[in-house]
Amino acid sequence: MGKQIPDGDSCPSTSVREEMDMCKRLLVCFVVMVLASIPASAQDEIFSDGFEWGSICAWSNDHWHEDWDEDSFGDMTDPGVLSDCPPPVGFVANNLDCDDGDPDVFPGSPEICDGIDNDCSGEADDVCLCWAHNCHEYADCEDTSSGPQCVCQAGFEGDGMTCTDIDECGADPYPCDVNADCMNYLGYFTCTCSAGFEGDGMTCTDIDECQSGPCDPNATCENQPGTFVCECNEGYEGDGFTCTPL
Numbered sequence: 679m680g681k682q683i684p685d686g687d688s689c690p691s692t693s694v695r696e697e698m699d700m701c702k703r704l705l706v707c708f709v710v711m712v713l714a715s716i717p718a719s720a721q722d723e724i725f726s727d728g729f730e731w732g733s734i735c736a737w738s739n740d741h742w743h744e745d746w747d748e749d750s751f752g753d754m755t756d757p758g759v760l761s762d763c764p765p766p767v768g769f770v771a772n773n774l775d776c777d778d779g780d781p782d783v784f785p786g787s788p789e790i791c792d793g794i795d796n797d798c799s800g801e802a803d804d805v806c807l808c809w810a811h812n813c814h815e816y817a818d819c820e821d822t823s824s825g826p827q828c829v830c831q832a833g834f835e836g837d838g839m840t841c842t843d844i845d846e847c848g849a850d851p852y853p854c855d856v857n858a859d860c861m862n863y864l865g866y867f868t869c870t871c872s873a874g875f876e877g878d879g880m881t882c883t884d885i886d887e888c889q890s891g892p893c894d895p896n897a898t899c900e901n902q903p904g905t906f907v908c909e910c911n912e913g914y915e916g917d918g919f920t921c922t923p924l
């Protein structure tokens with residue numbers, strides 16, 4: 679189905695743009711002849727659809743271009759239609775789209791390495807030049823000061839063509855707190871505070887277990903880094919968790 683053009687009869691259903699362009703030209707001629715034959719006194723009554731005279735579709739000022747893929751950018755090959763009216767559905771005020779059949783192609787669209795001029799810059803893959811197709815699976819194509827290059831992702835090292843995991847846990851200095859355990863994974867690592875300590879693994883502080891009263895009532899609790907000791911008081915015997923009189 680062809681698109682409707684403003685303030686006039688719709689063109690015959692067709693997918694051929696040449697026929698639509700001919701319809702536009704015929705409609706322009708028709709409107710011009712009709713306007714020329716209307717007395718000024720009758721204009722307000724005839725055009726009583728909300729438009730003021732001079733702002734009706736006089737086909738004189740603004741160009742509206744067909745936006746076939748509905749990405750807000752009109753077809754670069756469409757010369758446009760002149761009109762003073764707001765653009766109808768399917769028309770926009772620019773013709774900057776280099777591929778109006780693909781809604782993902784328009785000025786400002788992210789350029790990716792796919793052999794297509796995604797951003798209508800005039801050159802396909804002008805950001806990465808398709809280097810990304812040769813990069814390692816753990817590398818990205820980046821626009822560096824020396825040009826597009828394959829750069830290993832965080833947690834990996836190499837030339838971008840080959841990337842290997844970095845064992846951060848074996849690094850010097852140690853990435854975690856001295857009282858934390860480091861676990862290396864593919865591309866990242868984790869730090870977990872050791873038993874008897876608390877924190878985020880990057881910073882760990884000792885837990886004072888004696889505050890919770892873990893020992894026998896007849897024992898003394900001594901807090902130590904990462905642990906604690908229960909010792910039965912004088913006159914009692916046991917392991918500190920259970921103390922009995924001598």
